Structure formats: C-alpha cells, structure tokens
Amino acid sequence: xxxxxxxxxxxxxxxxxxxxxxxxxxxxxxxxxxxxxxxxxxxxxxxxxxxxxxxxxxxxxxxxxxxxxxxxxxxxxxxxxxxxxxxxxxxxxxxxxxxxxxxxxxxxxxxxxxxxxxxxxxxxxxxxxxxxxxxxxxxxxxxxxxxxxxxxxxxxxxxxxxxxxxxxxxxxxxxxxxxxxxxxxxxxxxxxxxxxxxxxxxxxxxxxxxxxxxxxxxxxxxxxxxxxxxxxxxxxxxxxxxxxxxxxxxxxxxxxxxxxxxxxxxxxxxxxxxxxxxxxxxxxxxxxxxxxxxxxxxxxxxxxxxxxxxxxxxxxxxxxxxxxxxxxxxxxxxxxxxxxxxxxxxxxxxxxxxxxxxxxxxxxxxxxxxxxxxxxxxxxxxxxxxx
Ligand code: SOE
Numbered sequence: 001x002x003x004x005x006x007x008x009x010x011x012x013x014x015x016x017x018x019x020x021x022x023x024x025x026x027x028x029x030x031x032x033x034x035x036x037x038x039x040x041x042x043x044x045x046x047x048x049x050x051x052x053x054x055x056x057x058x059x060x061x062x063x064x065x066x067x068x069x070x071x072x073x074x075x076x077x078x079x080x081x082x083x084x085x086x087x088x089x090x091x092x093x094x095x096x097x098x099x100x101x102x103x104x105x106x107x108x109x110x111x112x113x114x115x116x117x118x119x120x121x122x123x124x125x126x127x128x129x130x131x132x133x134x135x136x137x138x139x140x141x142x143x144x145x146x147x148x149x150x151x152x153x154x155x156x157x158x159x160x161x162x163x164x165x166x167x168x169x170x171x172x173x174x175x176x177x178x179x180x181x182x183x184x185x186x187x188x189x190x191x192x193x194x195x196x197x198x199x200x201x202x203x204x205x206x207x208x209x210x211x212x213x214x215x216x217x218x219x220x221x222x223x224x225x226x227x228x229x230x231x232x233x234x235x236x237x238x239x240x241x242x243x244x245x246x247x248x249x250x251x252x253x254x255x256x257x258x259x260x261x262x263x264x265x266x267x268x269x270x271x272x273x274x275x276x277x278x279x280x281x282x283x284x285x286x287x288x289x290x291x292x293x294x295x296x297x298x299x300x301x302x303x304x305x306x307x308x309x310x311x312x313x314x315x316x317x318x319x320x321x322x323x324x325x326x327x328x329x330x331x332x333x334x335x336x337x338x339x340x341x342x343x344x345x346x347x348x349x350x351x352x353x354x355x356x357x358x359x360x361x362x363x364x365x366x367x368x369x370x371x372x373x374x375x376x377x378x379x380x381x382x383x384x385x386x387x
Contacts, residue, residue, distance in 0.1 A: 002033060006345055007040040007074050009099070011066050011090055012081030013053040015228030016104050017042070020081045020131075021057040023337035030323045031342040034349040043069045044082075070094045077348070080104060084189065085182045088113040091128075091358075095120040100127040100348055102341075106193040107361030109184035111369050111384060114362035118386070121358050129344050129354035130361035132197040134273060136339035138331060139294040141319035142311070143277075143284045144202055151298070152279030155256045158203045159276045160195035162187075162262045163269035166229045167244060170217045173233040175226035178240045186242030188213055189368055191262035191273070196367045197356060198275055204254045205363070210380045211248025211371040215240055216265060248371045283308075292330055362386045 010020055024039050039059045044050035047064030054062035063069045070078045070093055078094035079102040080087055088108050094101045101121055107130050108114040121128040134140055146152065164187075166172065176182040177190060199206065217240060224234035244265045250258035266272065274287035285295040285308070294311045301307075314330060316322035320339040324331055347354045356364075366384045374381035 001028075002036050004035045004349070005038050006035040006348060007038045007076045008079055009040055009069050009072065009075040009077070010042045010059070010079045010081060011044075011070075011086070012083075012104075013042055013044040013050050016081035017044070017053070018057075019334060019337045020079055020341075021053075021059070022334045023341040024079075025058060026334075027338045027341040027345065030338065033342065033345050035345055037341065037345055040075055041069050041072065066090060067093065070099060071097045075099055077102060077344075083176050083182050084109060084184050088117055091117045092120040095124040095126050095128075098124055098126060101358075102129050102131060102344055103358070103361065104131050105197070105361065105364070106184065106189045106368065107358060107365055109189070109365075111362065111366050111386070114358070114365045115386065118358045118362050127344070127348045127354050128358040129340070129347070130356050130358060130364075131337070131340055132194060132201075132356050132360075132364075133336040133340055134194055134198060134288065135201050135356065136320060136336045136343070137286075137288070137291045137313075138318045138321045139286050139292060139311070139313035140198065140201075142294055142313050143286060145319070146284065146296070147202055147277070147279075151282060151296075152277065152284055153281030155203050155252075155254065155277055155279045157276075157278040158199055158252070158256060158258045160199055160258065160260045161272065161274050162191035162195050163266035163272040163274075164191065164264045165267050165269050167217065167264040168267050171221055171233070173221040173226070173231040174223040174238045174240070175229075175231045177229070178220065178242055180241035183242055185213075185368070185372075186215070186240075186244060186246070187262040187264050188243050188246040188371065191264070192246055192248075192260060192371075193364055193368060194273060195260050195262065195275070196364045197360065199250070199252075199258060199260070200360065200363065201356070202275070202277060203256055203258070204252050205385075206250045206258065206367050206383050207253050208251040208380050208382055209248050209367060209370045210374045211246060211260075212375060213243035213246040213371075215242065216244045246371070248374070250367075291332070359386060
C-alpha cells in the first residue's frame with residue numbers, strides 16, 4: 001500500500017454516485033497507485049439516505065451539507081456526481097478551498113459558467129478532470145493510439161450516434177433529466193456531450209455546426225420517486241422542458257466532416273454510443289454495446305483479404321486492460337470509471353495535467369452551445385475556442 005493518502009469527498013449518491021463509489025472502492029486494489037484513495041465523506045441532499053448509502057458503500061462519513069464538507073481539512077479531492085445544475089457552484093467552492101476537482105459531464109450548462117469554473121481551478125492551481133468515461137474504455141483508448149500512429153491516415157468522416165430508448169414510453173414519468181433547470185438540456189447535453197468529447201479526443205476540434213432538436217413527448221406523468229433512469233409516477237402530469245432528440249452536422253478544424261445524432265427515443269437501442277471514423281487508409285468503428293471490441297478496416301491488407309477485423313481489446317497490451325483480469329476476461333461500464341480514477345490519482349500525485357480537464361469540458365459546452373445558436377438562427381454557427 002502506498003504511504004500517502006488522497007482523501008475523497010463525493011457529492012451525489014444516486015446513479016453516478018454509485019458509479020464513482022465503485023471506482024473509488026476498486027481502483028487502489030487493481031492499479032498500482034502512488035497514493036491510496038480514501039473514501040472520506042459523501043454528501044447528498046437527504047442526510048438520512050446518504051448516511052445509509054455511506055454505510056453500504058464504505059464511506060467513512062456522510063453529510064447533508066456539501067458546503068462544509070468540501071472545506072474540511074481532511075479532504076483533498078472533491079468528486080462531483082450530482083446533477084449538472086449543481087456543478088458550477090460546487091466546483092468553484094471546492095477550488096477556492098484548494099481541493100482538486102473531478103466533475104461529471106457536462107461540465108456546465110453554459111460557456112459562461114464553464115469559463116468561471118475553469119478560471120477557479122486555474123487560479124487555485126488545483127488539478128481538474130471531467131469524467132468523460134467512455135474515453136477510458138480500452139477499445140476507445142486503443143482507437144486513439146491507432147489514429148495517432150497513422151493507421152487510418154487522414155480522417156475524412158466521423159459519424160457519432162448515441163441512442164437510448166428509456167423514454168420511448170410516453171407514460172415513463174418525469175425525473176430531473178427532463179427538466180431544463182436541473183439538466184440543462186435532454187439528449188443534447190446528456191448524450192451528445194459524450195459524442196462531442198469522443199470526437200474531440202479522436203478527430204480533433206470542431207469549428208462549425210448546424211443542428212436541430214425536438215421534444216416528441218411534451219408532457220409526462222409527474223414524478224413520484226426516481227433513481228438513475230428509472231422512476232415511478234406521482235399525481236398529475238408535468239411539462240417536459242428538454243429535447244428528446246438532437247442531431248447536428250459539424251466541420252472539424254482538420255477538414256473532416258461530422259454527423260452527430262443523440263436520442264432517448266430509439267426503440268431497442270439501450271446505450272448505443274457508437275462512432276465510425278473513415279480515414280484515407282482505413283476505418284475504425286466502436287459501440288459501447290460491445291465495448292470490448294474495436295472494428296478496424298485497413299486498405300493496406302491484401303486485396304483478397306480485405307474486410308473489417310474485430311480487435312478484442314482485452315489483452316494485457318491494451319490500454320488499462322492489463323490492470324484487470326487475465327486476457328479475454330472482458331471489462332464493463334464500471335471499469336471506465338475506475339480507469340479514470342486511476343489516471344486522476346496518478347496525475348495528482350505526479351503533478352501532471354489531467355485529460356480531459358475543465359478546458360476540454362468547457363470546449364465541449366462551447367460545441368453544445370453553438371448547436372443551440374445554430375437552431376435559433378437557422379444557420380451554421382461558429383464554435384467559440386476557449387482560451
Ligand atoms: C442517461 O442517459 C445516462 O446515464 C447518461 O447520463 C450517462 O452520461 C451515459 O453514460 C449513460 O446514460
């Protein structure tokens with residue numbers, strides 16, 4: 001066990017709170033880290049519920065008061081897993097208290113808030129990371145290595161689709177993810193943000209966009225209880241204030257063309273986060289529903305043998321995979337969170353920049369916002385470059 005410790009304060013104890021708790025529970029056991037993450041304190045609005053969660057998941061303390069918790073002397077890192085509407089206030093308070101900050105996506109709802117968050121972490125000189133977890137699926141990290149090595153040549157197209165179906169049923173009740181004030185937007189910010197991050201990670205910066213969004217089911221049964229993406233109905237109905245579906249076209253700075261589609265209304269698609277990249281020498285295809293596989297087509301294969309091959313990214317040589325199970329023993333959703341936690345701890349200990357950091361988070365918000373501007377104006381919109 002390493003001699004130094006990194007005390008974590010987690011905010012949020014629902015779906016993302018669980019995913020982050022699982023990461024903090026496992027990361028130090030599978031990875032050789034130079035500091036031991038300690039599950040110091042977890043915060044949530046409902047003090048009784050969060051106390052129960054702390055007991056179940058092994059957090060040392062729990063609290064209903066995040067403002068005090070993020071300032072505790074025995075906290076080194078604040079991990080924000082609460083809804084998007086809370087990110088800016090918590091991240092800025094944590095940075096001002098001198099704590100490193102890990103934040104769920106999207107970083108914020110507006111470029112203006114993202115810039116304030118970026119300024120706060122820069123001013124405080126603390127480490128900052130946004131949890132775009134899909135970057136850390138081994139097959140996706142491998143795709144990046146292959147692109148950097150020139151395996152598919154010059155990129156011409158990137159096709160991103162992020163499709164889910166949990167809102168197909170018009171009787172699925174409201175939860176915070178369908179309220180603009182809590183979620184910022186619907187499929188656009190929740191799912192599109194992931195695709196934009198993968199696009200920036202693999203293909204590069206986006207210069208211009210034009211898009212459209214639609215809410216097909218405008219009213220739903222009111223919320224009774226909700227957890228993650230499940231909910232029970234209460235009395236009456238409530239107006240949906242975010243988009244169900246969003247699509248946009250993009251021009252990348254390197255000349256590539258992009259298409260993006262995000263929806264929660266695609267029957268049969270559960271967590272269909274997929275990209276296809278076509279380059280001058282080959283193509284790469286990945287989909288979260290088969291997250292361990294990366295499909296690769298190379299124009300340099302002999303003519304008689306050309307075709308997509310499936311790389312199973314579960315060998316020790318593949319990014320992150322070696323830290324887990326013997327070859328072929330498959331990783332899942334939760335591993336991407338642990339992989340991120342591992343990089344974050346090592347970046348903090350060794351004083352290295354994190355990726356994706358708040359600058360990446362802000363640049364992603366700039367793309368989301370430019371799409372909204374294009375919808376308002378009915379024409380292409382320039383994406384602001386964040387300093
Ligand atoms: C719900 O649509 C959700 O949980 C997103 O909020 C996550 O970011 C995504 O990874 C899976 O789907």
